[in-house]
Amino acid sequence: MREIYAKAIKDTVSRLCIEANYYLPDDVKNRLSEARDSEAFETARFMLDVLIQNHEIACSEQTPICQDTGVACVFLEIGQDVHIVGNLIEAVNEGVKEGYEKGYLRKSVVADPLNRVNTKDNTPAMIYTEIVPGDRVKITVAPKGFGSENMSKIAMLTPSDGVEGVKRFVIQTVENAGANPCPPIFLGVGIGGTFDKAALLAKKALLRSTDERNANPYYAELELELLQSINRLGIGAQGFGGKHTALAVNIEYMPTHIAGLPCAVNINCHAARHATEVL
Amino acid sequence: MMVHYIKAPLDNEIIRQLKAGDMVYLSGTIYTARDAAHKRLIELINSGKDLPFNIEGAIVYYVGPTPAKPDRVIGSAGPTTSYRMDAYAPRLLDLGLKGIIGKGDRSESVTDSIKKNNCVYFAAIGGAGAYLANCIKSSKVIAYEDLGAEAIYELEVENFPVIVAIDSEGRNYYKIGRNEYLNS
Numbered sequence: 022m023r024e025i026y027a028k029a030i031k032d033t034v035s036r037l038c039i040e041a042n043y044y045l046p047d048d049v050k051n052r053l054s055e056a057r058d059s060e061a062f063e064t065a066r067f068m069l070d071v072l073i074q075n076h077e078i079a080c081s082e083q084t085p086i087c088q089d090t091g092v093a094c095v096f097l098e099i100g101q102d103v104h105i106v107g108n109l110i111e112a113v114n115e116g117v118k119e120g121y122e123k124g125y126l127r128k129s130v131v132a133d134p135l136n137r138v139n140t141k142d143n144t145p146a147m148i149y150t151e152i153v154p155g156d157r158v159k160i161t162v163a164p165k166g167f168g169s170e171n172m173s174k175i176a177m178l179t180p181s182d183g184v185e186g187v188k189r190f191v192i193q194t195v196e197n198a199g200a201n202p203c204p205p206i207f208l209g210v211g212i213g214g215t216f217d218k219a220a221l222l223a224k225k226a227l228l229r230s231t232d233e234r235n236a237n238p239y240y241a242e243l244e245l246e247l248l249q250s251i252n253r254l255g256i257g258a259q260g261f262g263g264k265h266t267a268l269a270v271n272i273e274y275m276p277t278h279i280a281g282l283p284c285a286v287n288i289n290c291h292a293a294r295h296a297t298e299v300l
Numbered sequence: 301m302m303v304h305y306i307k308a309p310l311d312n313e314i315i316r317q318l319k320a321g322d323m324v325y326l327s328g329t330i331y332t333a334r335d336a337a338h339k340r341l342i343e344l345i346n347s348g349k350d351l352p353f354n355i356e357g358a359i360v361y362y363v364g365p366t367p368a369k370p371d372r373v374i375g376s377a378g379p380t381t382s383y384r385m386d387a388y389a390p391r392l393l394d395l396g397l398k399g400i401i402g403k404g405d406r407s408e409s410v411t412d413s414i415k416k417n418n419c420v421y422f423a424a425i426g427g428a429g430a431y432l433a434n435c436i437k438s439s440k441v442i443a444y445e446d447l448g449a450e451a452i453y454e455l456e457v458e459n460f461p462v463i464v465a466i467d468s469e470g471r472n473y474y475k476i477g478r479n480e481y482l483n484s
Contacts, residue, residue: 062481064321064463068425071461075431079376085366088376088429088449125375127366127449137336139448168381168403168426200474201381201404203426255482259426260404260474261321261463262481292427 023100023156025300027107030160033298034116034146037162038093039124041296042085045076048231049207049293052268056205056258065263069205072258072291086292090126091164093117093146096228100155110148118142120162129167149221161228163295169202169288175220178282187212187284188247194286195251195267200260203290205268207231210247211285212274219283222273227289231269244270258291305459309357310398315420318464320471324422325459330359330401334380336450337443338388345391352443352452355392359399359422364449365439366429374439374455376429379403382421386410393417401462405474415470422462423473435460 045053053076057069079086095113099105105112121128121143130144131137147165174194178186191210198206211222234241247270257263268291277283301321306314308328318324331353333341344351362382366375382402389400390413398419403426406414414421424432436455443452465473 062484064477065481071425071428071431075425075428078434079430082430084369084372084430084433085376086430087427088364088366088378089380090366090376125367125369127364127375129364129449139450141448171381199405200423200426201383203403255478257478257481259423261423261477262479264481290427 022102022104024104024106025158027105027109027112029300030105030109030158031112031116031119033160033300034095034113034162035120035123037160037296037298038117038120038126038164041162041164041294042090042124042126043079043083045086045292046230046295050076052231053291056265056268060258060264062257062263064261065258065265068258068261069265085126086294087166087290088127089129089166089168090121091166091294092130093143094163094165094224095146095148096161096163096225097148097150098153098159099150100157101152102156103158113146113148114144117144117146158300159297160300161295161297163228166290169206169290172198172202173223173285173287175216175283175285177216178284180280180282182282184243186282188250190284191247191286192250192254194288195256196254198288199256202288204256204260205258205265205291207289207293208247208251208267208270209287209289210270210272211287212272212283213277214275214283216283218275219285220287222275223285223287226271226273227287227293228295229271231271235272240272240274244272308359308399310359310420311357312418315398315418315468318420318467320464320467320473320476322464324462324464326359326462327458327460328456330361330455330457332361332363332365332453332455334362334364334450335384336447337452338385340444342388342391345395353454356396357398358396359401360392360397361455362400362402365433365453366449368439374433374436377433377436378429379424379426382406389413393419405472406466411466411470411472414466415468418468420464420468421466423465424462432460
């Protein structure tokens with residue numbers, strides 16, 4: 022059995038927190054440039070230009086892309102042949118604490134949702150673990166800002182709602198969000214499973230590269246159709262009108278109950294941040 | 301669309317010239333406040349105490365910046381979503397606050413208060429925190445240091461770019477801009 026020390030996990034999480042907040046993934050940068058180049062509406066083009074310049078400044082000055090450096094969502098795919106030496110959860114939180122301090126990232130977590138005292142080190146992280154075959158550990162850090170998280174929604178649709186119900190719900194969610202989640206947005210849609218699984222699928226959908234469509238052609242087609250419908254809303258970059266309300270729709274689906282059709286929409290702002298490393 | 305270069309604090313005459321969709325480059329002193337600071341400001345008002353800054357003609361910026369690196373005055377500092385402050389904004393506008401900088405649309409009651417008090421709601425570019433930080437020339441905490449990023453900061457800004465999102469006559473550029481695009 023392969024051994025991985027908790028310290029290696031801590032160091033990796035720390036580094037990924039900083040990387041994810043300073044540098045956008047290549048596919049996200051490409052979607053933004055394509056949008057700017059094909060945007061004829063003046064205000065929206067100006068906004069997209071500034072967003073691209075903003076990212077260039079973040080890279081060159083080594084500073085966060087956005088002041089909302091998010092709650093740290095940490096996804097761990099742990100090979101079943103790995104033995105973690107030390108405390109895994111503690112290591113992840115220590116990594117977040119170190120990364121957010123060293124990287125001059127904002128501490129945006131309160132210890133209790135009602136009494137709201139800031140934990141001052143951005144912990145705890147939102148940790149998602151999955152046991153997979155193999156002897157490696159894949160770590161993804163996705164800092165999630167709440168301007169867009171607050172606009173996300175879940176619906177327990179019924180089988181009779183079908184694909185048309187899913188489309189209506191997704192489009193209505195984007196319409197309701199308007200300018201709030203910093204469009205142009207990225208959409209993660211989770212369909213099926215249970216109440217909680219649908220939400221997790223939606224969040225995981227945001228981690229997939231926007232260069233790839235769903236492997237199932239039916240869902241790949243639905244992703245493209247939803248993107249087109251959303252962009253007909255005309256909300257545009259920053260909400261002042263324009264061709265690009267969303268830059269990509271990623272769908273993940275799974276089996277569900279005969280009585281249900283759960284559907285979750287997780288909205289991400291234009292800065293769809295995530296960074297991955299395999300140990 | 302016009303371009304204005306203006307200085308905070310604001311007076312009624314300047315505000316009347318700002319129309320929805322105009323580009324504005326702001327200079328001068330502005331104050332930050334977001335969720336937790338607003339809650340405390342309203343508590344102060346309710347108990348009849350003085351606010352930590354002179355609200356007459358002032359501009360409040362909804363932002364919680366990242367920490368400044370050692371050689372910088374501030375970290376990333378873009379706007380946060382404004383609707384969360386909708387419950388508080390009319391109270392401050394009634395007391396003399398003249399401008400708000402945030403992002404996203406406002407409620408009807410905030411729009412009514414903007415009209416009634418001859419104020420202006422500006423939108424800064426959401427998610428452009430690194431870019432906007434370069435327009436901030438100094439920064440100091442003046443209240444609620446315990447709130448960290450949510451403390452009230454006094455900022456000196458220079459040519460800080462914003463768009464007039466709701467003007468003093470209640471015209472809303474989120475609606476106007478989107479309709480212009482859809483009809484284009």
